[in-house]
Amino acid sequence: xxxxxxxxxxxxxxxxxxxxxxxxxxxxxxxxxxxxxxxxxxxxxxxxxxxxxxxxxxxxxxxxxxxxxxxxxxxxxxxxxxxxxxxxxxxxxxxxxxxxxxxxxxxxxxxxxxxxxxxxxxxxxxxxxxxxxxxx
Numbered sequence: 001x002x003x004x005x006x007x008x009x010x011x012x013x014x015x016x017x018x019x020x021x022x023x024x025x026x027x028x029x030x031x032x033x034x035x036x037x038x039x040x041x042x043x044x045x046x047x048x049x050x051x052x053x054x055x056x057x058x059x060x061x062x063x064x065x066x067x068x069x070x071x072x073x074x075x076x077x078x079x080x081x082x083x084x085x086x087x088x089x090x091x092x093x094x095x096x097x098x099x100x101x102x103x104x105x106x107x108x109x110x111x112x113x114x115x116x117x118x119x120x121x122x123x124x125x126x127x128x129x130x131x132x133x134x135x136x
Contacts (some may be wrong), residue, residue, distance in 0.1 A: 017085035036076035063121025
């Protein structure tokens with residue numbers, strides 16, 4: 001894990017899910033995945049969008065030409081845990097498709113205009129992932 005992510009995770013946990021800097025005021029969560037090749041536990045700080053009891057995350061990777069590693073991990077194993085504020089919740093990931101994907105993506109660009117910049121930087125379609133609560 002990068003020092004950048006480690007410091008965000010530490011600040012998130014110390015402040016009940018709140019962080020400063022570029023993420024100040026943003027809806028931020030910690031996504032727990034298992035490495036697709038290694039099986040190692042991974043934690044990723046990500047901005048999210050609420051969708052009822054579910055949450056939506058975006059594999060933007062700041063507009064990089066490839067998907068982020070966490071996206072490959074949750075496609076390989078969609079059972080994840082998510083820290084939101086002081087709560088940890090078991091969830092199942094699914095990639096949104098079609099109209100659902102487009103509506104969630106457009107809403108995210110309105111909520112956080114930087115995502116439009118990420119879209120402009122890449123030729124790939126940025127995956128939109130819905131995390132649905134499970135009964136764990």
